[in-house]
Amino acid sequence: MKETLETAIGMSRKWEARDAGREVAETAIQKLNRPPDFFLLFSTIHYEKYGGFQEFLNGVWDVLPKGTPLIGGTVPGFMNNYGCFSRGASALAVSSTDMDVAVGVGKNSKRNPFRAAKQCAEMIHNQLKDTPYKNKFLLNFISGPVIPSIPGVGQKKYIRSGFVSKFALQALGLSQKLMQKGLSREDEIFEKTVQQLPDYQMILGTSMDDYKGIKNYQFFNEQLLTNAVVNLGVATDLDLGVHTTHGMKPTDLHFTITKLGAQRHAICKINNKPAVPEFLRLLDWPEGFLTEETMLHTILYYPISLRRQGRDVPVVTPLIMKDSILVPCVIDDGEVSILTVSGQDLIQAVRENLRLFNDIQPEFGLLSTCMTILQTLGHKTNIIQEELHSYFKDKSFLLFYSAGEGTYSKDNDITYANMSFNTAIFGKQETKK
Amino acid sequence: MRDDPIAQVLDDLMRLDDIYACIVARRNMISVMPTDEQFKPEVNQIWDVIKRAMDDVFTVIGEYSGAGLTEIEFRLQNYEVLFYVFPEMENALVAIVPALANKGLLEVELENARRDIFKIMNTPSQTTDTTQKDELYATA
Numbered sequence: 268m269k270e271t272l273e274t275a276i277g278m279s280r281k282w283e284a285r286d287a288g289r290e291v292a293e294t295a296i297q298k299l300n301r302p303p304d305f306f307l308l309f310s311t312i313h314y315e316k317y318g319g320f321q322e323f324l325n326g327v328w329d330v331l332p333k334g335t336p337l338i339g340g341t342v343p344g345f346m347n348n349y350g351c352f353s354r355g356a357s358a359l360a361v362s363s364t365d366m367d368v369a370v371g372v373g374k375n376s377k378r379n380p381f382r383a384a385k386q387c388a389e390m391i392h393n394q395l396k397d398t399p400y401k402n403k404f405l406l407n408f409i410s411g412p413v414i415p416s417i418p419g420v421g422q423k424k425y426i427r428s429g430f431v432s433k434f435a436l437q438a439l440g441l442s443q444k445l446m447q448k449g450l451s452r453e454d455e456i457f458e459k460t461v462q463q464l465p466d467y468q469m470i471l472g473t474s475m476d477d478y479k480g481i482k483n484y485q486f487f488n489e490q491l492l493t494n495a496v497v498n499l500g501v502a503t504d505l506d507l508g509v510h511t512t513h514g515m516k517p518t519d520l521h522f523t524i525t526k527l528g529a530q531r532h533a534i535c536k537i538n539n540k541p542a543v544p545e546f547l548r549l550l551d552w553p554e555g556f557l558t559e560e561t562m563l564h565t566i567l568y569y570p571i572s573l574r575r576q577g578r579d580v581p582v583v584t585p586l587i588m589k590d591s592i593l594v595p596c597v598i599d600d601g602e603v604s605i606l607t608v609s610g611q612d613l614i615q616a617v618r619e620n621l622r623l624f625n626d627i628q629p630e631f632g633l634l635s636t637c638m639t640i641l642q643t644l645g646h647k648t649n650i651i652q653e654e655l656h657s658y659f660k661d662k663s664f665l666l667f668y669s670a671g672e673g674t675y676s677k678d679n680d681i682t683y684a685n686m687s688f689n690t691a692i693f694g695k696q697e698t699k700k
Numbered sequence: 701m702r703d704d705p706i707a708q709v710l711d712d713l714m715r716l717d718d719i720y721a722c723i724v725a726r727r728n729m730i731s732v733m734p735t736d737e738q739f740k741p742e743v744n745q746i747w748d749v750i751k752r753a754m755d756d757v758f759t760v761i762g763e764y765s766g767a768g769l770t771e772i773e774f775r776l777q778n779y780e781v782l783f784y785v786f787p788e789m790e791n792a793l794v795a796i797v798p799a800l801a802n803k804g805l806l807e808v809e810l811e812n813a814r815r816d817i818f819k820i821m822n823t824p825s826q827t828t829d830t831t832q833k834d835e836l837y838a839t840a
Contacts, residue, residue, distance in 0.1 A: 282712075344808060352809070477802060479802070645804040
């Protein structure tokens, strides 16, 4: 039997949840000649106020053939063949006669990330262990961070009070366990998933709202979830590759982390001094320069190259608590450096990434990239869409913005980074003449 | 007004929490407003001063839009006013947003709106009758 592969991008800009759900499914499947073998679905948070996400999912299932494997969730924005959007819904539907597909779910990802990761990975393994197809891919999609609301302070990115900061740092672990509010722990989940499924090539993404960190949702078939890991596993004979690039450049500013806190999520001391004043001194920024407002325009451009189990982990600073810098992942102490990045560097990282896939004739692509890129580039993020459009041409691609992303392959191991651009490209490798 | 496709684009923008007001305007004239002609209440108390400042900005837009000026913005008290200039025109899509809004995300939708409105302006059957609108909303 002749191999057939069809892909389609679904899209809706409707406001009412059920209508949007129907439209995103309709616009995808009407372009296919047979039912999709999987359906990846991403939406912005807006439908929460316009009918809710269960209605949104109901709308999708009004149209989508029952039993189609579906995962996805809320994201701050997305781009596809039609443009770049921070409101609406989009889907990637793929149909192939030569592909095995599995979906998995793990719950309570903030309370017990390892159990959630293991449970989710086992579901994929059990469904795909006997597949005849040689290449295996996994999308590891995880509930993103939720900033806990501190009494009397609210949800802030910069906390000035020493007392509140001390309390918040100590309460972080408790908040994650009891209320599942706090960091998303996607780095730990991703590491565990890689341990469970080392033969897969993976792309990591996280679910988020509109950059506020208040709420996020995951979709698993007909179910609407919070604090969950959802996986899509694909086994195929298509050639595929995953890769991470970022535009961050080293500076000559180095420092030594001498004290960590909050289960290795907070840099408390740098060079044996309180972390934030020392960080400001290194950057030659005046005391009091960082505020809730200036953080958006300044610190995002000065990521830190941290270390984790021998790997470089470039991250941006999401939260400052008086003298401590909270980071989104588990890190090791020791010598690290300050990086810098510009809008031009970010776009260059996209070009560099796609150049690595020049020998693949793409059939479709799935991409995750950091929401801080959307925040910093604003509408100039359309330049990235144009780059992708010129690479994929008429082939489907779907990029979703994320709050912690990365890739894994046996060749490159785990790459976890903020401000990064992550690709998974499926196609046919061109044979060298 | 109800069938004005440009007003419908503005209506979509107004449904975003952090868009307090949006219009298509040029110096001394608001050409198109959202369908219900309402802004969010946050803007009312500061509208007069913002309007005066906007008119001054439109002088700059008129001067430099032909030279490739595409965006301009200013901050006034706790608000930012963003101007997305239509290519080679003295008209702009204007939005008022809170100063601490997640502007990157809003910019994406404002750019989509600019493109949609520009397309409508260049489709003869759908073009908003700006002469009529100018009469309706002239504020100078």
